[in-house]
Amino acid sequence: MQKVNRLKPFFENLVFEREDNHMIVNFGPQHPSSHGQLRLILELDGEIVTKATPDIGYLHRGMEKMAENMIYNEFLPTTDRMDYIAATSNNYGFALAVEKLIGLEVPRRAKVIRMLLLELNRITSHLFWLACHALDVGAMTIFLYAFREREYALDLIEDYCGARLTHSSVRIGGVPLDLPAGWLDRLNKFINHLPIDIADYEGLLDQNRIWKMRLENVGRVTPEQAQSWGLSGPMLRGSGIAWDIRKEEPYELYDEVEFDVPVSTTCDSYGRYKLHMEEMRQSIRILKQLMPMYAGTSPEIMAHAPQYISAPKEQVMTQNYSLMQHFVLVTQGMRPPVGEVYVATESPKGELGFYINSQGDPYPYRLKLRAPSFFHTGFFQEMLVGEYLADVVAIIGNSNIVFGEIDR
Amino acid sequence: MMRQYKEKENVQKKPYFSDRFWVAPQVPKFDVQSDAVFAQDLAILKEKFEIQEAYIQRDQMVVYINATDNVDVLTTLRDELAYNFLSEHSAIDWLAKRGEFEIFYQMLSTSKRKRLRIKCFIKEKETLKSVTGVYKSADWAEREMYDMFGVIISGHHYMKRILMPDDWYDHPLRKTYPLHGDEAAQWYEIDKIFGKEYRDIIGPEERDAARIDVDDTYRFSHIHHEVPFGAPVSQEKTATDYQEEGGVFIVKKLKKEDVKFLKERP
Numbered sequence: 168m169q170k171v172n173r174l175k176p177f178f179e180n181l182v183f184e185r186e187d188n189h190m191i192v193n194f195g196p197q198h199p200s201s202h203g204q205l206r207l208i209l210e211l212d213g214e215i216v217t218k219a220t221p222d223i224g225y226l227h228r229g230m231e232k233m234a235e236n237m238i239y240n241e242f243l244p245t246t247d248r249m250d251y252i253a254a255t256s257n258n259y260g261f262a263l264a265v266e267k268l269i270g271l272e273v274p275r276r277a278k279v280i281r282m283l284l285l286e287l288n289r290i291t292s293h294l295f296w297l298a299c300h301a302l303d304v305g306a307m308t309i310f311l312y313a314f315r316e317r318e319y320a321l322d323l324i325e326d327y328c329g330a331r332l333t334h335s336s337v338r339i340g341g342v343p344l345d346l347p348a349g350w351l352d353r354l355n356k357f358i359n360h361l362p363i364d365i366a367d368y369e370g371l372l373d374q375n376r377i378w379k380m381r382l383e384n385v386g387r388v389t390p391e392q393a394q395s396w397g398l399s400g401p402m403l404r405g406s407g408i409a410w411d412i413r414k415e416e417p418y419e420l421y422d423e424v425e426f427d428v429p430v431s432t433t434c435d436s437y438g439r440y441k442l443h444m445e446e447m448r449q450s451i452r453i454l455k456q457l458m459p460m461y462a463g464t465s466p467e468i469m470a471h472a473p474q475y476i477s478a479p480k481e482q483v484m485t486q487n488y489s490l491m492q493h494f495v496l497v498t499q500g501m502r503p504p505v506g507e508v509y510v511a512t513e514s515p516k517g518e519l520g521f522y523i524n525s526q527g528d529p530y531p532y533r534l535k536l537r538a539p540s541f542f543h544t545g546f547f548q549e550m551l552v553g554e555y556l557a558d559v560v561a562i563i564g565n566s567n568i569v570f571g572e573i574d575r
Numbered sequence: 576m577m578r579q580y581k582e583k584e585n586v587q588k589k590p591y592f593s594d595r596f597w598v599a600p601q602v603p604k605f606d607v608q609s610d611a612v613f614a615q616d617l618a619i620l621k622e623k624f625e626i627q628e629a630y631i632q633r634d635q636m637v638v639y640i641n642a643t644d645n646v647d648v649l650t651t652l653r654d655e656l657a658y659n660f661l662s663e664h665s666a667i668d669w670l671a672k673r674g675e676f677e678i679f680y681q682m683l684s685t686s687k688r689k690r691l692r693i694k695c696f697i698k699e700k701e702t703l704k705s706v707t708g709v710y711k712s713a714d715w716a717e718r719e720m721y722d723m724f725g726v727i728i729s730g731h732h733y734m735k736r737i738l739m740p741d742d743w744y745d746h747p748l749r750k751t752y753p754l755h756g757d758e759a760a761q762w763y764e765i766d767k768i769f770g771k772e773y774r775d776i777i778g779p780e781e782r783d784a785a786r787i788d789v790d791d792t793y794r795f796s797h798i799h800h801e802v803p804f805g806a807p808v809s810q811e812k813t814a815t816d817y818q819e820e821g822g823v824f825i826v827k828k829l830k831k832e833d834v835k836f837l838k839e840r841p
Contacts, residue, residue: 224738229754231723232747236588236754267633268602394659397712410685499590506602508633509681509692511662520663522681527599529590537663537681545715574738 188213192556196225200303200560203570205544211556219551219559221544226574234534238500239265239339242534247333249538249572253292255284255324256514257572258337263418264510264521265339268503269475276464277341278419283354283457284324284336285419286450290361291320292515292567293443293450297368300440300564304381309368316364319357326350339501340476341469351458358451365447372440382437386550386562389434396546399539400517401446402566405439407432412513424456436565443567475501500529509537516540516567538572581758583751584671604630612687616656624648636691642678642703648693649680649709658682658691661710664717666724668750670699676726678703697726705730723748755782 190211195201204225210218230249234242246257259281266273273281298313321331326347328336336342372378388398393406403410411428413421429445431438470476477496478489505527511520517539524533543566550566551559607629608614613636617629620638624647627639640648652658660683667677673696680693697703705728706713717728718737725746728734736743744759745752756763761779762771769777787795793805801813818825 220733224736224740227738229747232752232754270602392711395711397660397662397710399662408685415685415688499592502597502599504600504602506604506632507637508602509635509663509690511683511690518662520681522663522665522679524667525602530588533667535663535665541715542712545712548714549711 189217194559196222200563202299202563202568204574205563205568205570207547207551207559209551209556209559214556216551216554216556216559219547221547223541223544223570223573226570228575230575231534231536234531236530238529239503239531240496240500242531243337243339244333244335247335249536249575250292250514250516250519250540250569251332251571252295252569253288253515254330254332254334255281255288255336256292256512256519258335259285260510260512260514260519260521262337262339263512264508264523265503266470267510268506268508268523268525269472269501270504271340271470271472271475273341273419273470274465274467275420276345276461276466277468277470279457279461279464280342280346280468281337282419282421282424283346283454283461284327284334284342286453286457287320287324287354288334289450289515290447291317291324293447294320296443296515296564296567297440300561300567301372301378303560303564304378306372306375306378309371312364312368312371316361323350323354323357326353338469340472341467343468345466345468346461351461354454355458358454361451362448365444369444379437381558381561382435382440382565383433384435384437385554385558386436386439386565387434388546388550392546392549396549397542398517398546399542400513400515400567401439401442402517402539402543402546404429405431405442406434412511412518416511418512420457420460421453423460424453426450426453436561439565475503502527502529511537514539516569516572517543519572536572536575538575540568540570540573541575543568544573581753583753583757586753587750588754602632604632607631607636610636612689613691616652616689616691619656620648620651623651634690636689637694638691639694639696642695642697642701645678645680645693645695646704646706646709649682649706652682652693653709656684657686658684658689660685661706661712661716662690664706664713664720666720666726668724668748669696671750674698676724678720678726680706699725700727702727702729704728707731722746725749 192209192211194207194209196204196206206222206225208220208222209216230245233245243258243261246261247254249257294313294317298310301309324334325331327350328334328344388402388406390406390408393403393408407430409428409430414428426449429442429449431442469479473492477483477493478486482489483493503525505525507522507524509520509522511518518537519539520537522535522537523531526532551562554562607617610631613631617626617636617638620626624644625641629636629638661680662683663681665679669675669677675696675698678695678697682691682693703726705717707717715737717731718735720726721728721734722736722738723746735741739747745757761782762774764780765774765777789795790808792802792808797808799812800809802809
């Protein structure tokens with residue numbers, strides 16, 4: 168039997184309403200430029216967005232719930248899956264929060280290695296951001312170049328911990344491994360060449376007419392908005408507020424290295440692009456200072472706290488008591504003191520916070536992950552209003568959101 | 576098919592062993608007067624509001640207020656005390672122990688470089704005033720809190736679930752909610768995709784990825800008792816020949832005198 172209305176066109180993504188120019192467009196969740204699983208319900212007046220309703224939750228894995236049912240060390244690899252573009256920054260944020268809860272001091276060599284990894288992660292994250300953002304806007308060449316350099320950085324991370332994406336390369340109490348032989352030389356080679364590459368990208372983009380037209384005066388963020396919406400990282404600094412947690416509340420050895428906090432006062436997407444490029448240069452600067460610092464450290468890489476941290480492997484294999492403690496820590500887990508802590512670190516995306524409420528059990532009573540992208544996505548409700556539909560993709564790409572940490 | 580209800584009081588993971596005599600240490604709490612900036616902030620707050628408790632823990636001040644004061648306290652913090660960011664806002668479930676939620680507002684002042692935490696308690700069915708008028712970052716944080724805990728917020732412009740589907744049953748971060756979902760969760764996708772009438776045919780969704788079913792030969796096999804894909808489990812022994820024709824030679828019994836050490840990889 169023939170179906171009625173068989174030839175009626177079906178627009179999967181559009182809902183037309185017959186009055187004036189008003190139209191509702193559903194964007195995502197399966198859209199190549201939605202940077203994950205972002206669904207936006209956009210109300211348009213002609214081409215201008217009059218209302219934006221972001222809809223999230225398509226990647227929700229319940230990490231906070233999982234954390235309540237895992238011992239602390241068990242949860243650490245899960246944090247990789249938050250901001251998977253820069254996994255070490257999540258591992259580190261969690262490890263630092265637990266260390267602060269316990270009150271642990273990490274050996275200096277571990278601090279240097281952590282900072283090396285964190286800054287390398289910042290570079291990979293920013294390169295990835297640049298590549299995908301440029302691709303969204305239409306500049307394919309940059310995508311290929313930036314991904315090439317990102318590969319070199321990932322190779323370095325792979326050399327260190329064996330993983331390219333989900334590193335888990337930081338442990339509570341230090342780092343699991345020392346740097347392999349020749350690693351610093353390879354790093355040196357990489358960071359000596361990177362400024363030339365960054366200059367290349369800027370040569371392609373800075374004065375590029377299309378790039379400037381797509382980015383300048385698009386996605387404006389005023390300082391008032393940035394404060395009210397709780398923005399952080401490049402989104403905050405892109406609105407003219409100089410606030411970098413590495414500088415203002417230094418953790419690890421960030422108070423011993425020299426670096427500048429780039430700020431953009433133009434408050435638009437182009438300013439944030441310049442800011443990301445400058446941040447990569449500052450990361451290189453930090454890495455250059457860290458390399459000589461590594462040489463002067465003693466070889467301990469894990470904190471000595473038998474109640475919380477397993478002894479080094481050699482000791483576990485030879486000392487009876489260390490083996491017993493290791494067994495208890497692996498099977499039952501450490502029991503941090505009763506109390507709570509909120510620790511914020513500067514991840515490549517912004518302020519990554521871990522709130523832990525411990526009741527003295529091996530499982531956290533409550534763990535809240537404060538993901539910067541979550542708040543940046545919430546801000547789309549206000550940020551996208553008044554922008555052109557064509558610029559929505561540019562703004563999403565520019566705000567550097569990643570869905571692993573939004574939905575958690 | 577009827578849902579089978581299980582007890583929910585004790586669904587969270589518990590340590591399998593705890594020393595009876597072990598007393599958990601405390602993260603030290605310090606007097607607010609030990610920090611001049613916090614002392615001043617607290618003095619101003621004390622003038623206006625009833626403060627139940629205040630201390631400094633791990634460099635951050637924690638202030639307990641009455642839940643009804645939340646909007647006024649946050650307005651004061653923003654306008655008078657220069658706490659310009661609400662970094663995080665969520666709840667802790669204490670329903671089993673004391674029948675209430677603990678709400679926290681994590682604040683940041685970029686000019687003072689200080690972080691403080693405002694806390695308050697509300698009963699399960701009580702309503703909390705929305706602070707979206709003071710900090711817009713509370714918009715999604717409150718929605719998430721409602722979604723995850725069922726804390727009821729008044730005065731929010733769009734109070735709707737944010738991470739879970741709109742028709743989800745119960746609030747997943749409550750301590751009475753099992754890690755792998757409750758009875759409603761295991762039928763949710765089957766009802767959505769196939770319809771309720773298919774419950775008998777498909778069966779409940781298994782949400783525990785680590786679950787092992789010995790009778791399931793689609794996903795598991797029994798070594799030495801292999802059966803074809805999907806066939807019922809059999810106790811009959813199957814001959815297993817490890818040495819494949821032309822495959823890698825497998826040493827079954829090693830003779831030490833025959834061992835040859837190579838200088839490098841061939």
